[in-house]
Amino acid sequence: MLTGKHDQHFPIDVFQTGSGTSTNMNVNEVLATLASREGVEVTPNDHVNMGQSSNDVIPTAIHLSAAIAVHESLRPALVHLRSTIDQRASELSHVVKTGRTHLMDAMPLRMDQELGAWSSQLGQAIERIDSAMKRLCRLAQGGTAVGTGINAPIGFAEQVAQELSEQTGLMFTPNDSFFASLSSQDAAVELSGQLKGLACVIMKIANDLRWMNSGPLAGLGEIELEALQPGSSIMPGKVNPVIPESAAQAAAQVIGLDSAITVAGQSGNFQLNVMLPLVASNLLTSISLMSNTARLLADRAIATFKVREDNLKGPLARNPILVTALNGAIGYNAAAAIAKEAYQAGRPIIDVAEEKTDLDRETLERLLDPAALTQGGIPE
């Protein structure tokens, strides 16, 4: 069954009984049939489902499958995205650009600082997902119908957890309360919440890339993303940022799937949560979306964009906001007057400052040097 050879025998819809009994019995029936074909007399309920109930099997399957998907797919993809960003950041540490707040010109920063923010956000998203994994590795198996463990042999829960740990290399243990693990989906809600946080990070990176790539002539034109396809069916020669756009859509989908998981997480009525199939489907979809997106962003956008350094240099030199560096020497109001005049006249800030202050050219060059202004501290 694990090879996928019998997948066509699983026709059950995700939107089925809330316990997932239909899917559990589907598995039991296919396994019993396969065993019978080998001449072993096996029944779906008495043998395959022995010592089990859908009520503990399905919550266990949710935790197990999500933990494996995070461990084998999502985490490596996020680490890859982060190291690709780090690699580009160290290559681009010489590039100084205009910072933006409210989408408006602000003080300068280096590109490694800008990309370093993405890397740090991803690092913290990984930490949060790692933390959720601890709760995900606690299993419901052994709780059977309502959490008491009726019909399961003593020690069954521990044996299942040990066997699954050996097979996967993850550390599974029985949950400390089967009543809790059957009637709630708290660990899945937690992981989904962390995936939503990750989706926000991905959305931010994708949007920054789209803005930086905008143009090529009438936009910011700070970078040039790899051209992957003719972007327009009508406008010849137009190349669009398809990877960041697909990443932003995947992120939006994960945020939506999380909302449904949040509702499902509240659907624990007495001893059983009855939205388990939805939780399973949405959680695995989110993990898969974020894994694929992280790899695509890394390999087809971050690793390959070119920096249009000439486009960065002009606005940087003309940016009147650099006058912020003079606050300490001449005060905010005098600096504001210089900035306004420089904007209005379209003149370099240094020329206006030389006229309007007692500071000599050399001092102004030092104080207004964009690269020096990326280092923090009080300009002297």
Ligand SMILES: O=C(O)C[C@H](O)C(=O)O
């Ligand atoms: O399918 C089961 O094992 C139990 C079912 O979900 C029920 O509680 O009625």
